[in-house]
Amino acid sequence: MESDLVLVIVVATALAFDFTNGFHDTANVVATGISTRAVPPRTAVTGAALLNFVGAFISLEVAATVASGIVEADLITPTIVFAGLIGAITWNLITWWYGLPSSSSHALIGGVVGAAVAAEGTQALVSGGLLGKVIVPALIAPVLAFAVAGLGILLAYRIIGRLRPGSVNRGFRLGQLASGGLLALSHGTNDAQKTMGIITLALIAHGDISPDDFHVPTWVVFSAATAIALGTYAGGWRIIRTLGTRIIKMDPAQGFSAQGAGATVILASSHFGYPLSTTHTISGAIMGAGAAKRLSAVRWGVAGNIVTAWVLTIPAAGAMGGVVYGVTRIFGTGALGPVVVSILVIGLIGAIFGRRFREAPGPPPPIPVGES
Amino acid sequence: MIATVVDWAALRDVVIASLAAGVGVTVAFSLAIMGLTRFAERRRDDRPLEAWAYAGLAIAGLAVSGTAVVYGIILMTSK
Numbered sequence: 332m333e334s335d336l337v338l339v340i341v342v343a344t345a346l347a348f349d350f351t352n353g354f355h356d357t358a359n360v361v362a363t364g365i366s367t368r369a370v371p372p373r374t375a376v377t378g379a380a381l382l383n384f385v386g387a388f389i390s391l392e393v394a395a396t397v398a399s400g401i402v403e404a405d406l407i408t409p410t411i412v413f414a415g416l417i418g419a420i421t422w423n424l425i426t427w428w429y430g431l432p433s434s435s436s437h438a439l440i441g442g443v444v445g446a447a448v449a450a451e452g453t454q455a456l457v458s459g460g461l462l463g464k465v466i467v468p469a470l471i472a473p474v475l476a477f478a479v480a481g482l483g484i485l486l487a488y489r490i491i492g493r494l495r496p497g498s499v500n501r502g503f504r505l506g507q508l509a510s511g512g513l514l515a516l517s518h519g520t521n522d523a524q525k526t527m528g529i530i531t532l533a534l535i536a537h538g539d540i541s542p543d544d545f546h547v548p549t550w551v552v553f554s555a556a557t558a559i560a561l562g563t564y565a566g567g568w569r570i571i572r573t574l575g576t577r578i579i580k581m582d583p584a585q586g587f588s589a590q591g592a593g594a595t596v597i598l599a600s601s602h603f604g605y606p607l608s609t610t611h612t613i614s615g616a617i618m619g620a621g622a623a624k625r626l627s628a629v630r631w632g633v634a635g636n637i638v639t640a641w642v643l644t645i646p647a648a649g650a651m652g653g654v655v656y657g658v659t660r661i662f663g664t665g666a667l668g669p670v671v672v673s674i675l676v677i678g679l680i681g682a683i684f685g686r687r688f689r690e691a692p693g694p695p696p697p698i699p700v701g702e703s
Numbered sequence: 704m705i706a707t708v709v710d711w712a713a714l715r716d717v718v719i720a721s722l723a724a725g726v727g728v729t730v731a732f733s734l735a736i737m738g739l740t741r742f743a744e745r746r747r748d749d750r751p752l753e754a755w756a757y758a759g760l761a762i763a764g765l766a767v768s769g770t771a772v773v774y775g776i777i778l779m780t781s782k
Contacts, residue, residue, distance in 0.1 A: 389779050459708025467709050471718070479721050483729035490733040494740050502736035506768075510728075513772060520779070588729045595725040595775070596717070602779055603713045 333666040334537060337409040340669045341533040344416045346558040349526035351423070352435045353383060353562025356522065359613040360515050360563070367586040369507035379515040380564035386519025387556030392604035393521055394547050397528025400604070401440060401460040402447045404535045404542040411450050412533040413669045414659055415443030417676055418652030424683060425647075426640060432633070433640040434608030436525055438648040440465055443529065445649025446656040466645070468605040472596055473615030473637075480592035480619030487584050488624075503583035510590035517597035518609050519559060525606050526555040581620065589613075589620035611637060724775060728768050735764025 360383075361375040370378070398404060419435070419442035426433035440461070447455035491499045530551045534540045540548075581589070593609075593616035600607050614637060621629045659668035738761030745754035 389776070463708035463710060468714065468717070471714060475718055475721055479725035482722070483726045486726065486730050487733040490730065490737050494737060498740045498743075499736055502739065503732075506732050506736075509768075509772060516776075584733070587732065588725075591728050592721070592725040595728075596721045598775060598779055599717045599720040599724070602720075603710075603717055605717070 334409060336666040337413060337669050338533055338537045340666075340673055341409050341413045341416065342530055342554075344413065344420075344673070345526050345529045345533070346554055348416055348420060348435070348439065348529075349523065349555055349558035350562035350565075351420075352522050352526070353380075353559040353564075354566035355435060355562075356518060356610060357563050357566035359610055360518050361511070363514075363581065363586045363590055363617065364507050364511040367504060367507060367581055367583040369504040369583060369586060370511060375511065376564060378512060379518075380560045382512055382515035383519035383523070383563045384556045384560035386516040387523035387527075387559060388552060389516070389520045390601050391524065391527070391547050391552075393524035393601050393606045394527040394531060395545060396464050396604040397440070397525050397606055398531040398535065398547075399457075399542065399545055400464050401457055402443060402532070403451075403455050403457055404532060404545075406451045406455045407447060407532055407536045408450070409533050409536045410659055410664070410669060411446045411455075411656060412443060412529060412536060413672075414446035414449075414656035415439070415652045416529065417655045417672055418442030418445055418650075419648050420676065420680075421651045421655070422644065422648040424680065426644075428683065431640045431643075432610065432614070432637050433644045434469075434610050436522065436606055436608045436610075437465075437469065437641070437644040439525055439529065440606060441645035441648030442652035442655075443532070444645070445652030447652075448649070449653035449656040461645075464604070465606060468600060469608055469611070469641070472600055472605075472607045473611045476592050476596045476612045476615035477619035477622070479596060480589045480616040481623040482619075483592060484585055484588040484620045484623045487588060491584065500583045503587045506587045507583060507590060510587050510594065513594040513598075514590045514613070515563075517594045517601065518613075519556065521597050521601045521607055521609055523555045523559045524601070526558065527551050528606075530555065581617075585620040585624065589616040592616040592619065608641075611641065724771055728771050731764045731767035731771070733764075735761045735768065738762075738764055 357376065357379065360379045361372070364370040364375050365372050416439070419438040422438045422442065423433065423435055444456065444461055527547050531540065531547050534548070535542050540546065593613040596612050596616070597607060597609055618629045618634060655672060659672050662668035662671055738757045738759070741757040742754050742761060745757060
């Protein structure tokens with residue numbers, strides 16, 4: 332009975348995390364299309380939410396990696412998964428407070444790894460899983476997206492350079508309907524699967540699924556898809572209000588190239604089960620498209636912040652996950668620990684948001700690149 | 704250690720697929736736009752042969768772009 336309560340808390344926390352992931356990442360998915368006027372804001376946000384939902388059903392490779400490729404599923408308990416999630420949420424709140432462009436995906440994986448190591452030691456880690464399936468691919472993806480977008484736009488400019496801008500811009504705006512849609516689809520595919528993987532890991536830990544018979548239940552896919560789509564839709568309205576003040580100024584050809592590069596890198600990585608930071612990958616693609624036209628178009632300071640956040644996130648979220656696991660275990664192995672920690676975290680989030688919104692109406696979302 | 708735990712073959716495939724699809728679609732779509740724009744210009748200038756050649760380029764560019772996107776999605780869902 333107590334373990335059932337812990338499982339319910341874990342599933343609810345994971346879905347809440349998925350919702351905030353969609354909410355936070357809406358800017359990355361729709362900003363390029365809106366800023367080049369390829370899509371009206373309302374259509375962009377609604378379309379992105381729908382395609383996030385559909386994208387979650389495309390593949391389960393990333394979910395399999397998160398559930399069984401990084402930590403030893405048979406050593407994990409629902410409390411470890413809970414501590415990992417709370418560690419990730421705590422790190423996300425800290426980076427949000429200080430304006431660091433950190434990755435929710437890295438925080439999630441770091442949190443679970445940290446909690447697992449705190450509970451079971453390093454034997455809880457799949458040998459080489461974190462390095463081979465998370466760290467190295469996550470390092471390559473933004474650089475690859477930068478190169479693909481940069482090379483693509485350089486070649487495109489050679490082809491369209493002598494044409495009248497009016498017809499070229501109209502053409503690429505139409506193309507952005509497809510490339511933006513593909514980007515939203517890829518975002519749903521990679522990010523929703525991380526939540527599916529975490530919930531599946533909790534179900535394995537609870538004994539509902541055998542580690543030897545890995546599968547993601549349909550209700551898990553559907554609920555994760557719904558949570559990220561609702562988050563994207565809810566986050567979008569905030570973006571619409573702020574886009575007028577901090578906009579990425581790109582031409583439609585750059586937007587097409589950036590969206591296409593981001594989508595192809597995320598989709599190809601998802602195909603092989605790599606849980607990427609979609610934020611960092613899309614940022615890399617936008618920077619590549621901007622740098623190919625003019626190096627000074629890129630806010631290199633923001634790029635430096637991304638690198639800093641990249642280096643810090645997994646160890647810091649891991650430390651948070653470990654600490655949360657330790658705090659939870661003070662209350663024993665039952666449901667009391669997760670219940671107490673949940674109440675504390677909800678109170679902390681309420682206090683942080685209350686203070687932030689009393690001080691200021693809220694910062695605009697960090698948009699990594701562009702000529703402002 | 705990195706050499707043994709990283710699946711370099713899979714990462715190589717990710718790099719090749721991303722470069723081929725990302726750059727390829729942008730180039731193909733740019734050719735389609737160039738074809739359409741030149742087609743309209745040549746038709747206005749009453750140069751039908753050139754106009755239809757550019758129309759062919761536009762159709763080929765659009766076909767390559769569309770096929771690449773559809774093939775990519777089919778590949779994703781088939782695994």
